[in-house]
Amino acid sequence: MRIGDFKETYAADEAVFRTPTVRFWLWALAAALLVFPLLAGEYLIYMANITAVAVVGAVGLNLLTGCTGLISLGHAGFMGVGAYTSAILITKFGVPFILTLPISGLAAALCGVIVGAPSLRMKGLYLCIATLAAQVILEFTFVHWESLTHGIRGLNVPAPTLFGLSLASGPAFYYVIMIVAAISVTASRNLFRTRVGRAFIAIRDRDISAQLMGINLFQYKLYAFALSSFFAGMAGCLMVNLLKVVTPEQYPLHLSIQYLAMIIVGGLGSILGSILGAIFMTIVPELLRSALGLFQGLDPQIMSYLFPLQTVIFGALIVGFLVFEPHGLAEMWRRAKAYFRLWPFEY
Amino acid sequence: MDILPQLIVSGLATGGVYALIALGFVLIYKATHIINFATGEFMMIGAYFCYTFMALAGVPVLPAFLLVMVCAAILGFMVERVILRHMLGQPVISIIMVTIGLSSILMGLAEIIWTSQFKNLPPMFPRAPLNLGVAVVRSNLAYGFIISMAAVGAFALIFKYAKAGVAMRATAGDQMAAFSMGINVKSMFSLAWALGGIAAALGGVIIGAIGGISPTLGAVGLKIFPVVILGGLDSIGGAVLGGLIIGVLENLAGGYLDPFFGGGVKEVAPFVFMVLVLLLKPYGLFGKEEIERL
Amino acid sequence: MSAPILAVENLTLAFGGLNVLTDVSFAVQPGQIFAIIGPNGAGKTSILNCIGGFYRPRQGRVLFDGQDISRVAPDKRAALGLARTFQNIALFRGMTVLDNIKLGRHAHLRTGLLPALAYWGPAQREELELRREVEETIIDFLEIEHIRNQPVASLAYGLQKRVELARALAMRPKVLLMDEPVAGMNLEETEDMARFILDIKEERDITIVMIEHDMHMIMDISDHVVVMNFGQKIADGTPGEVQHHPEVIKAYLGEKQQR
Structure with a gap:
C-alpha cells in the first residue's frame, strides 16, 4: 500500500520518479539488467x-x-539508413x-527531415502514403545502389570493438545496447518535462x-521527424553490429508495420508503452514457436504453420488492441x- | 520494332486493372471515409476463391466469377460488421492500423489454407494474343482490361442511378443529413464494403490470371495508393484516369530506365511520381482540400 | 485618446463567393474591455480568426501595438502578445490541466531540442521557475488548485473554460481575445467569469476583446461595444450609445424586445 505522498517543493513534484518506492524498483531493475x-x-x-x-526503435516511432x-510507414527505411551508414563507415572507411552510432542517427535524421519537410502541409492519410513512398524508395536504394550497398548480397561487418576491447560476444555487446536503450528512454522522458514535449502533444x-x-x-514537426529517425538510425546501427550483416530484406515495409504494432500494443504516446510493446512483440513470436514445438510429436508438419500463424496473430493483436484496449x-x-x-483496502 | 507503342499499350491494359482495384478502395472510402490498406489482401483472397472454384471444384469460368463476387461481398460485409463498425469516430491512425492488421490476418489465413506455394489459375480466356497493329497484347492482359473496364462501368452506373447508389452518395456527402433523410447509414457502410470487396476481388482474379497467385499477391495492392493520390480518393473517374496513367508510367519507366538501375524501376516509379505530385499538390491532383474550422 | 493597442482596418473576408466580412474597421484602446456583439453568423468569430491569423483576409490590415501584423504567422502573433480562448473549448485533451497551462508559455520559453533531451541546468531551472510562477500567478488566481493534475478531458464544462482562460493568461498577452467566455454557463459560473475578466483587466494591464451573447454581462463590464450584422459593422460606441442605436435595435436588440 502506498499512501502519504506529500511534496514540499515544486521540484519534488516535477521529479519523474516521485516516491521512494518507485526509485527502489528502478534501482532493482537496473541491478537485474x-x-x-x-x-x-x-x-x-x-x-x-x-x-x-x-x-530504441519503438521509443523513436512513438515520439513521432x-x-x-x-503516422509513419517509413520507420524501417530509416533504420536501414542507419544500418547501412554504420556498415559502410566501418567497412569502407574503418x-x-x-563513432558510427551517432553518425548513423544523424544520417537517418537527415532522411527523416527530408521526408518530413512536406508534412506540414499533409495530414493523416496523405502523410501516411508519403512515408510509404519513402519506405519503397529507400528499399529500392538499398537494393540498387550496388557500389555502396552491394545490393541484395548486403554488407558484412566485423565484430565491433570499443576502445580496443572486443565486443564480439553477446554479453559484451549487451551492455552497449542496454546503455543506448537506457539513454534513449531517459532522453525522451526528459523531453516531455519541457516545452518541446508539450508542443509535440499539443500538435497531436x-x-x-x-x-x-x-x-x-513546421519546426516542431521537423523536430519530431528528426528525433524519431535519429532513434531509428541508432537502432539500425546497433542491429547491424549485433547481426554483423546488413541486407535490404532486413528492413522491409513489414518491419515498419511491426514497429507501429509495437507502439499500438504498448500504448500510443506512452514511453512505458514503447518499452512494453517492444518486449511483447519480440517475445510473442518466440513463445509461439515454443508452443508449436510442444505439438511437434502429434504433427511433424506443424512448424510449417509457424510463419502464417505468426502473421495472423500479429494482425489480430493490432486489431484487438485497437478495438478493445x-x-x-x-x-x-x-x-x-x-x-x-490501495490493496488490500479497495474502498 | 519501336518499343514505345508496345509499352504504352500494355501499360494501358495493366492500368485498367489497377483502376478496378483502386475502385475497390474508392468505393469504401467514398461512403465510409475509411482508408482500406487491406485492399490488396481482398484481391489476393479473391484470386484464391477463384482458384478454389475453378481448379479444385472444377466450376466453369462464368459461374466461378459469380461465386467469387458473392464470396467477396460476404467477406467485405463481414469485415465491416465485425471489425470496422467498432472503429467509428476513431482517429485516422487507428483506422489505418486496423486495416493493416486486417491485411496481416488475411495474408496469414491464406497461407494456412492454401499454403505459400505459387499457384496458377486455370486458363480462362482464348489463348491468341490481341494484335493491334502497332502493338501486341497478351490475351490475359487484353481480356483483363476489357473485364476491368466493364466492371468499372457497371459500378459507376450503380453509383449514379441505382437507388442504393444514390443513397450511398448521399451518405458520402453528409452522414448526418443522410441519416435524417431516413437512409440507413450503417447498411450503406456494409454495402460499400461489399461492393469494394467485389471490385478488389475481381481485380485480384485478373492479376492472378496474368501472373499467378501466392499469399503475397496483395503487395500489388500498394500500387493503388499512387493511383488514388493521383485520381483523388473519392472519385471513380479519377481512379480510372489515375490507374491508366500509373500503368503507362510504370511501364515506360521500367522499359527505359531498368537498364540503368539493374531492374525494379517499375515497382518504385509510381511512388516517385506520387511524391512529386504530393510535393506540388498536397491533396493530390484532383483531391479536395479539406477546409478546417476552429 | 492614446494610440490603439489593436486595430483592424477595412477587413474583408470571403469564402468562395460568400462574403463573411465586409470592410470592417475598429480600434481597441489599451486597458479596455471591448465587446463584439451581433446575431449568429454576423462574422464575429471570423474577426477574431483574422486577428489571430488563422484566416487571411482578402483585404484590410490588422495592426497590433502600432505594427502591421497582417502578414505575420499565427504563432508569431501569439509570441507578440495575442492570446485567445475559443467558443468550442480547444484544450489539449491528452494533457493535464497543469501541462495545458504551461503550454501557454511556450513562446516565452527558451529550451531547445538538445537541452530538453538532457533536462539539465538551464532547461530544468526554466521549467521549475515556470511551475512556480504558474502556480502563484495563475492557478491560485483562477482557483483551480484542486484539479491541476487532472486530465482536462475529465473536467466539467465550466472548469474547462476556466482552464482555457488560465492557458491564455500563461501566454502573457497584451490583448486577450475571448470567444463567448460564458456561453453555456449558469448564473453563478457567469458571475465568476465576469469577476475574473474584470480582475484581469485591472490587475494585469491586459486589454480584452470579447465576443458574447450575454447582454447583461456586456452592458455591465464592457467599455466599448461594436455591433456586427451580416458581416458589416453597424454600430460602434459605449454600451449606452449602442443600446439606443436604431440599427442595433432593429438588427439585434429588437429581436430581444419582441420576446
Whole structure:
C-alpha cells in the first residue's frame, strides 16, 4: 500500500520518479539488467539484445506517431539508413563502431527531415502514403545502389570493438545496447518535462490551436521527424553490429508495420508503452514457436504453420488492441498498479 | 520494332486493372471515409476463391466469377460488421492500423489454407494474343482490361442511378443529413464494403490470371495508393484516369530506365511520381482540400 | 485618446463567393474591455480568426501595438502578445490541466531540442521557475488548485473554460481575445467569469476583446461595444450609445424586445 505522498517543493513534484518506492524498483531493475548476462545463456542474451534494440526503435516511432500524431510507414527505411551508414563507415572507411552510432542517427535524421519537410502541409492519410513512398524508395536504394550497398548480397561487418576491447560476444555487446536503450528512454522522458514535449502533444491533439498558442508547427514537426529517425538510425546501427550483416530484406515495409504494432500494443504516446510493446512483440513470436514445438510429436508438419500463424496473430493483436484496449499495455499496467496501490483496502 | 507503342499499350491494359482495384478502395472510402490498406489482401483472397472454384471444384469460368463476387461481398460485409463498425469516430491512425492488421490476418489465413506455394489459375480466356497493329497484347492482359473496364462501368452506373447508389452518395456527402433523410447509414457502410470487396476481388482474379497467385499477391495492392493520390480518393473517374496513367508510367519507366538501375524501376516509379505530385499538390491532383474550422 | 493597442482596418473576408466580412474597421484602446456583439453568423468569430491569423483576409490590415501584423504567422502573433480562448473549448485533451497551462508559455520559453533531451541546468531551472510562477500567478488566481493534475478531458464544462482562460493568461498577452467566455454557463459560473475578466483587466494591464451573447454581462463590464450584422459593422460606441442605436435595435436588440 502506498499512501502519504506529500511534496514540499515544486521540484519534488516535477521529479519523474516521485516516491521512494518507485526509485527502489528502478534501482532493482537496473541491478537485474546488470547481472542478467552473468546468469543467462547465449540465447537469452541474444533475445535481450534484440528486444533492447526494438525498444530504441519503438521509443523513436512513438515520439513521432504516438506523441506528435504523425503516422509513419517509413520507420524501417530509416533504420536501414542507419544500418547501412554504420556498415559502410566501418567497412569502407574503418571508422570505429562507437563513432558510427551517432553518425548513423544523424544520417537517418537527415532522411527523416527530408521526408518530413512536406508534412506540414499533409495530414493523416496523405502523410501516411508519403512515408510509404519513402519506405519503397529507400528499399529500392538499398537494393540498387550496388557500389555502396552491394545490393541484395548486403554488407558484412566485423565484430565491433570499443576502445580496443572486443565486443564480439553477446554479453559484451549487451551492455552497449542496454546503455543506448537506457539513454534513449531517459532522453525522451526528459523531453516531455519541457516545452518541446508539450508542443509535440499539443500538435497531436489540436494542431491549429497549438499554432495559435505560439507553436511553430513546421519546426516542431521537423523536430519530431528528426528525433524519431535519429532513434531509428541508432537502432539500425546497433542491429547491424549485433547481426554483423546488413541486407535490404532486413528492413522491409513489414518491419515498419511491426514497429507501429509495437507502439499500438504498448500504448500510443506512452514511453512505458514503447518499452512494453517492444518486449511483447519480440517475445510473442518466440513463445509461439515454443508452443508449436510442444505439438511437434502429434504433427511433424506443424512448424510449417509457424510463419502464417505468426502473421495472423500479429494482425489480430493490432486489431484487438485497437478495438478493445486503444491505450495499450501501458494502460493495463496503470490499472493494475492503481488496483494494488490501495490493496488490500479497495474502498 | 519501336518499343514505345508496345509499352504504352500494355501499360494501358495493366492500368485498367489497377483502376478496378483502386475502385475497390474508392468505393469504401467514398461512403465510409475509411482508408482500406487491406485492399490488396481482398484481391489476393479473391484470386484464391477463384482458384478454389475453378481448379479444385472444377466450376466453369462464368459461374466461378459469380461465386467469387458473392464470396467477396460476404467477406467485405463481414469485415465491416465485425471489425470496422467498432472503429467509428476513431482517429485516422487507428483506422489505418486496423486495416493493416486486417491485411496481416488475411495474408496469414491464406497461407494456412492454401499454403505459400505459387499457384496458377486455370486458363480462362482464348489463348491468341490481341494484335493491334502497332502493338501486341497478351490475351490475359487484353481480356483483363476489357473485364476491368466493364466492371468499372457497371459500378459507376450503380453509383449514379441505382437507388442504393444514390443513397450511398448521399451518405458520402453528409452522414448526418443522410441519416435524417431516413437512409440507413450503417447498411450503406456494409454495402460499400461489399461492393469494394467485389471490385478488389475481381481485380485480384485478373492479376492472378496474368501472373499467378501466392499469399503475397496483395503487395500489388500498394500500387493503388499512387493511383488514388493521383485520381483523388473519392472519385471513380479519377481512379480510372489515375490507374491508366500509373500503368503507362510504370511501364515506360521500367522499359527505359531498368537498364540503368539493374531492374525494379517499375515497382518504385509510381511512388516517385506520387511524391512529386504530393510535393506540388498536397491533396493530390484532383483531391479536395479539406477546409478546417476552429 | 492614446494610440490603439489593436486595430483592424477595412477587413474583408470571403469564402468562395460568400462574403463573411465586409470592410470592417475598429480600434481597441489599451486597458479596455471591448465587446463584439451581433446575431449568429454576423462574422464575429471570423474577426477574431483574422486577428489571430488563422484566416487571411482578402483585404484590410490588422495592426497590433502600432505594427502591421497582417502578414505575420499565427504563432508569431501569439509570441507578440495575442492570446485567445475559443467558443468550442480547444484544450489539449491528452494533457493535464497543469501541462495545458504551461503550454501557454511556450513562446516565452527558451529550451531547445538538445537541452530538453538532457533536462539539465538551464532547461530544468526554466521549467521549475515556470511551475512556480504558474502556480502563484495563475492557478491560485483562477482557483483551480484542486484539479491541476487532472486530465482536462475529465473536467466539467465550466472548469474547462476556466482552464482555457488560465492557458491564455500563461501566454502573457497584451490583448486577450475571448470567444463567448460564458456561453453555456449558469448564473453563478457567469458571475465568476465576469469577476475574473474584470480582475484581469485591472490587475494585469491586459486589454480584452470579447465576443458574447450575454447582454447583461456586456452592458455591465464592457467599455466599448461594436455591433456586427451580416458581416458589416453597424454600430460602434459605449454600451449606452449602442443600446439606443436604431440599427442595433432593429438588427439585434429588437429581436430581444419582441420576446
